[in-house]
Amino acid sequence: MEFVIGQRWVSHSDASLGLGIVTDISGRRVTLGFPAVDEERTYATDNAPLARVRYQLGDTIETFDGESLTVRAVEDIDGVLMYHAEDAGGELQQVSEVKLGSHVRFTDPRQRLFAGRFDRNGAFRLRMATVGHQERLRQSPARGLIGARTNHLPHQIYIAGEVARRYAPRVLLADEVGLGKTIEAGLILHSQLQTGLARRVLIVVPDSLIHQWLVEMLRRFNLSFSIVDGSDYELDDAADRILALLGEDADDDEEGGDNPFEQSQRVLCSLDFLAGSDKAQRDALRAGWDLMVVDEAHHLAWSPEAASPEYQAVEKLAAEIRGLLLLTATPEQMGLAGHFARLRLLDPARYPDLAAFEEEEARYATINALVRDLQAHGGQPDAQQKAQLADWLGDELDELLARDDGGRALIDTLLDRHGTGRVLFRNTRAAIQGFPERRVHPAPLPCPELYAERRTGEDGIAPEAGLVEETWLEQDPRVAWLEKTLTGVRPAKVVVICANAETATALEHHLQLRAGIRSAAFHEGLSLVERDRAAAYFTETEQGAQALICSEIGSEGRNFQFAHHLVLFDLPENPDLLEQRIGRLDRIGQGDVIDIHVPYLEGTAQETLFHWYHDGLDALTRNTAVGVAVKAEVQAQLEAALADPQADRQALIDATREHADALRQRLQAGRDALIEMNSCRPEAARALIEAIETEEQASGLVDYMTEAFDIFGVETEDHTETSDILKPSDHMLTGHFPGLPKDGITVTFDRQQALEREDLAFLSWEHPMVAGVMELMTESELGNAALASLSVKGLPPGTLLLETLFTLHCPAPESLQLSRCLPLAPLRLLVDVNGKDLSGALPHDRLNELCSNIRRRTAQAVVPQVRAEVETMIDHAEGFAAQRLGEAQQAALERLRALITPEIDRLQALQRVNPAIRNEEIQFFEAQLAAGEAAIDKARMSLSGLRVIVSS
């Protein structure tokens, strides 16, 4: 090391010192000033941890007064460098290295290598592995669907795969109760967020489900949400009231003030709150979203005459937000008009008119019959069918018929182009199977004198309503029966549902205080926190409540499948509400036969309703989607029977059964069959599940993270065979390791264990910790310069090789998903000094096996000696990379067109026969193609990592 006063050197043991300047040399000691940190340090000249800084032609240098210049020539004047450098105006200036600025950060691999700031081999391996995995994942069909803590159920994965890849999806998820619509929505959200198709998400749900959604999104998908509720507006409300008292208008400045909806990218909010607050609606609208989810969307009541406040609130938002997921298990709970109204929210242009919609349904049976026929005849239509198909599919038909695939493409296209096919997904228990049996236990009880005047009509259904609590509790035989039933099944958990909050409160008090049965109430009179506490108390296995007494709000959305006894203390008049109630237990995860206990008072409307449901609709033992429609048919008869419970009801039961059978058959032959076919295509689902599981099971992740823990200094300790405890160590490389709390975290890589043990973090390629490590690796310089020694027989000692990593830079919005067609990134090359390409002869993994670390001290000494050869090898590598770039651009353009043109053709063809396709969707793809072509044209290769290998 030759030191001269004025030279610039950098410390490789402490990068934070910046660029040092030699200020004194006396004997065998050298002193450097480090202006960036205002420090001076003295070293022994023969082993100073310093590297000489010498910028190369083309490098950018910065002077101490902040001017940036490009080096054009370098002159050595008695050991001190003079840079001839070009300024922004193209003028050449002479800049002595003495005048260089001292705040330098070497990020470029070359600079880091020559400044002695190289990394361990492991870090280089981690960098190489990172770009490799990133690229693989970007191309994977499983992207966005990896690592959810859920079982892979085909109907859910199919829907998620189908919807998540759409730009601005607008769909109605209408699987039957408890089949996992929340999970489907979560998968779609996760995927759209991962792929950049969405960034800002708003979820709107009933009050009673806020907490459940919050928890489900976090524990199953690692997605955290912020809740916006009344408390965010309390101060505003108070201020508004004061202003009103003063006779002034509230401040309605649209732009002014904090907007609670803008404080987070992901917000969860209650429908009731939103519908009730104009200000909140305005704020929500102003905040702007990519995707909105509305759960229990049957609450959005609508009729041709009037729209509910809930509907109006969502309608305003739906008009502005491009993506919309509506969830309801009972789309026709409020009748066909309500169903139509929700489709209208999704696509107002496609569903402008209720009457036309009703007519359309008639067409479904014909299409279904044709599809079935095609399936039976290997996809070959007869002449008449061909004419019909040509009518529906136009020019595309010939091409579809020409395919040798047994008619699959033809049928798929027909289903795809079909009316609600694109917007409506509905899976049924019948199609999925594996659901438990439901067992009904009717309990006829004598009607007490107390209810003598309350036997009929609505009064007869909940006769206790409005009576003095003590009185009815004492005289209503259902109360004693409930006590006995609960005691009889103890310790089994029981969900009790009744229509009114008052009834639920009274029953709960009675059970708790008089009968000594541990119970909790769940109704709208409680705050959100109290409700969640009640549900949690009921969930507890050891000390928890045996019974949860719910009002109707407990009948919706909640997960109580750990219980298998349900008491219907009364029956709702709406068949869909009954289905919702039973759905609390009859849902995915229910492992037992479900016991449904129905007490009813003889000779009252309760008895009529029970028989109507059980004998007429058969709605207790099996899921029935036709209840609402059948009820509309027999409404008058039913009302008459409820008004006169003593009369013979057989005619009502027969008529109900007849209508139900006919309607089931008709729907099964028409609409439902088509929707079902469109809602889960088992083969596609299986392929996707396989792709997801391949990603999840690959040992690659464990190896990758083990290397990362080692490099970043995270301590790992075995927890069980498939789980580990991670803790920050004393020698962490960076102050922060993504997703690692101070006290550590227990993780598993095993899906099954993650499903069983929710306290463990489930590490997958899309877990925030793993994604965070990848981001750290690609966004920092860590591992981009390394040195290794290689010992191979026959290779003369001192032979040099250079392994490089080039990444393709193609700045483009993530939503373009250009990675799908830029397969070349990353490019790994191995060259020698003569410019020979050895990349194929010695692949990265093989090379890793042969390489070992060089001691840092030795490496520091080697680098300056081999600098000229390394620079030559970098030139060779860059030459190869430039050649590949051109080829890659060409291939990328072709792939882009091959990917997008069919989408455009398909949508255009679709649009001709199916108005459900919006122009906006077609334009989106056209714009994507143009933007993609422009971006590919601007793509550049850059050196993002290098390793110098010296044979020993």
Ligand SMILES: Nc1ncnc2c1ncn2[C@@H]1O[C@H](COP(=O)(O)OP(=O)(O)OP(=O)(O)O)[C@@H](O)[C@H]1O
């Ligand atoms: N793939 C899955 N893996 C594990 N659990 C699941 C899966 N799908 C659904 N579940 C569980 O089954 C229950 C029902 O799911 P979810 O709440 O999503 O159904 P839903 O269709 O939204 O129900 P509802 O119609 O009552 O609103 C929940 O407890 C959910 O956590």
